[in-house]
Amino acid sequence: MSDALLDIRNLSVALPKGADRPFAVQGVTLDVKPREILCIVGESGSGKSVLTATLMGAAPKGLSVAGGEALMAGQDLLTLSERQWQKIRGKEIGMIFQEPMASLNPALTVASQIEEVFILHSDMSKADRAREARRLVEAMHLPEPDRILKSYPHQLSGGQCQRVVIAMALAMSPKLLIADEPTTALDVTTQAQVLKLIRELRDVHGHGIIFITHDLGVVADIADRIAVMRRGEVVELGTAEQVLKDPQHDYTKTLIAAVPSLVPHDRPAPEAAKPALEVTQLNHAYGAKQVLHDISIAVAPGRVLSIVGESGSGKSTIAKNLIRLIDPTSGRIVVAGEDILGAGGEGLRGMRKRIQMIFQDPFGSLNPRRRVGPMIARAAVLSGASRAEAVTRAKELLELVGLERSAYTRRPAAFSGGQRQRIGIARALAMQPDVLIADESVSALDVSVQAQVLDLLADLQKRLQLAVVFITHDLRVAAQISDEIVVLSQGHVVERGPASEVLTRPQHPYTRELIAAAPGRDAF
Amino acid sequence: MKALTPYLQKPLVLIGGFLAFGWLLVAILAPVLAPYNPLQTLQPLVKPLTTGSNGEYFLLGTDMLGRDILSRLIWGAQTVVIYATLATLTAYILGLSFGLIAGYAGGRTDAVLCFLANVILSFPVLVLYIVIIVVIGASPVNIVIAVTFSSAPAIFRIVRAITIDVASRDFVKAAITQGESTWRILFIDILPNTTGPLAVDFCLRLGYTAITIGTLGFLGLGLPPPTPDWGGMVNEGRAMAIAFPHLVVFPCIAISTLTLGLSLLADGLREVNDAKERQA
């Protein structure tokens, strides 16, 4: 392996005492060659981020290298002093991060942040530095390079910030690039562009790239080789072809099986039924800014309608209107034949139980001070059940969503993210609603957990004949669960129709763009 | 006991707890601990560590009226503990209720309450006290009123900020969509989630209040004599402090150690809170 840029041998990083396992990273052996993208895939807690931080000499406090070596041009990176590191970082190894906006200093212009790399690692003149910075910005395909260079980070979009971060990482043309979830915080169309840029770095400039991600779709799009990590260990390593088409390890198989594909699931044809939820001509404005334009949707009992859109499309505003956290500027929302916008006071209270919501953040949606059982039982009481009925219903629901009975007396802190989402579902169902809103309810979850929660939702929805509005940014997830899909762009519905139609024969250019940008659509 | 372990592992918290609870204990046990009646005149201006002419031993000396300083310090602890706690509690009742209401209701209610709080907070604290005391006079009840009036707006602001933060979380939205009543949302969903930072603030505020009562006493605007009051003791002894420094130094040490104890305790609480938050 003498041609490797970086040769990691048997690397272990110890966790502090009292952690749930002794090592964050255990016995990892990997190498990266020039002109190659090595993807490290893993779910949260797999140790992938600790691994890369260690490779940059920036392991989080409390963690220490317990053994192994990481050789770069014959030098063991793990033994470097802080002073030696300063010569290597930015010059020999470039780093790209997950949060592009937060990774740039808010008080400095883009130009001065890019030029700083030259100040640190070269003796270029001021004019040369400015010229090089401009060249880099152009090479990142950023529009109006002169304006960008003069801008502060908050004046740029997330995608533009990420290109600036990449430009900084490339300034000294380091042979090795490490990218830690570089596209996770970006919209899917922006993600596709950044991924294209990263492929270009490999093909045109010959960089060796370590790319860390949780998203197997992204992996399928760019990886030459794949390392799958789980609980600190590499469980599978091979070429992209081998790992994706013929996975050996059980965990890899589960991961691949859990990846949502763009192929719509078979769902029985709709029976003609009166809609449980009917929204007509919904408009919403924040001050002078109109964010929803004439939205009309209808969902029948037992059906799932997905609203798909990128950030800023207005999809969350629809959700807030539906559960009446905010009131629309105009329009009608009818649930089971009754207009819920007209209701106030007691009438509104009666209306609320018919339309319930499952929230995005599994950590913010449950009161940390309350026990799970009484929390669910309280929802039942509010829907009109007696105390005894409510307790029974809460216990049944916990079982229904796949939790142990002992969950009843525990507090939210005792549960994982996926389990908390199940509790959120049970709480919503305790009110026996007609309509269920799921606002990005699986986006915060690891892919294997996401698949389980999606299955649960689909199952419950069928059994209880619920009308579900499923709001998501991820077309792949929508494909898994929807009967119908509505595509939202800048507050307008640009396309609607049965899921299979929208996914296979998209009419609107924006829908086509979304589908083309969906990572890994050819692989899964 | 298990809940206390993270606090007990920090030496500064231990010192703070020792000082604060030490003074609390002194206040409670004042009748037992004080060697003499704090108001009784024995022998004027005896220096510390001296035996008086009638054979009494004065550990910290006596003041110009011949009262035992140690006894006055011990009873003074009771004075400050009672009035500081009382004033802080009443300020908290006001600040907490209005803060919850303003933070949750928002809109015009919030704007009006905030403006009023800002008006009161625009007064430098001591100026406000002086005006209040000039109008209503210095008496124990009036001191409690003055402190309540001036610290409630500060508490209001803190509670309001925390309430807005907690109310923006999804579990509160969930409660609203369930049709939960506003009172239950305030007292079951929001209030219990504010206790961490409020406990810290309560400790600090107790210290401020003790300082305030002491400062008013020092300015001669505090509890009327002959109540044993640390600030008042400094005020009375100031004129003769050059010849008899013990008249002012001991009360100053007393109040400084009490407020230092409360600050250290608050710091410890905050650190443990932060650590908990990071874990969650």
Add this chain to the structure above:
Amino acid sequence: MSLGKFLIRKTAIAIATMVAVSFLIFLALEVNIEEVAVKVLGQYSTADQRAAWLLQNGYNDPFLIRYLRWLANFVTGDWGQSTYYRAPVMDMVLPRLGASAILAGGALLVIIIFGLGLGILAGMRPGTVLDRVISVFSVITTSIPDFASAVFLSGIFVFWLGLLPGASTMISGFSFRELILPVSVLGLYSMGYLARVTRASMVDVMSTHYIRTARLKGASLSRIVLRHALRNALITPVTVIMLQLPWLLSGVIVVEVFYAYKGFGTLLYDAALNQDIYLIEACAMISVLVVVLSQILSDVLYGWLNPRIELGAKA
């Protein structure tokens, strides 16, 4: 929002605050006209004298009329006569304000230099011995009441070491030596507070993503602190400095009384002891005005230092 619009809005709020404050002050001190008469004419005046005085000075008019008249007079510079000193209030207040400004200005200098400096040193590398020492020091200084630190410092520097004068009467003209103790006492509390705020802000900034970016570019610690951290970390402390003025004004009263310094604080204090109500009114109004102005300045500084925030978005 443009700077002009922002200033207009802030000024409007400030004026509303001042109107409310003036109403409260007037309400507190002059709603009971009998008491006003007693305070002005003294305990031993007769009922007839008081009644005549009240009539003569328009005190029998409705409360609101009296308030508006008083406010109009105040705004136009007629602050009334001190009942104790028998002199125009304004002539007494202004020179004293100047004397206190010297004291507060000196304290502010101490606070800024030591508060920011210690806070940055501590927050650069949290958890080190230096950080702990500074943190403990600032807890101690923020816990000790002004009058107690005055007692302690005077005990050490006046009685024990005999280095400094124990009073600051400035009888024989301006003396720098006489300023040292009052300025130190005044600075001590806010200095510790500012150091804590600065440290916390510094620690926050040092753990941000963009500091990590700078480090992974290969920048050294000193470069990271000076070029990347400081400007962002100083936004909060700088605004906090301005907001320390109310505390400083409270401290001024204690310190001036302790060191017999002839400033604004002793003026207000004596006015309170003498029940000199017109003087109290003027002093209270002026001190609130200083606070309100400092708040506007603090808001402007915040907007100016922080390129991310548009003016007025903070609220």
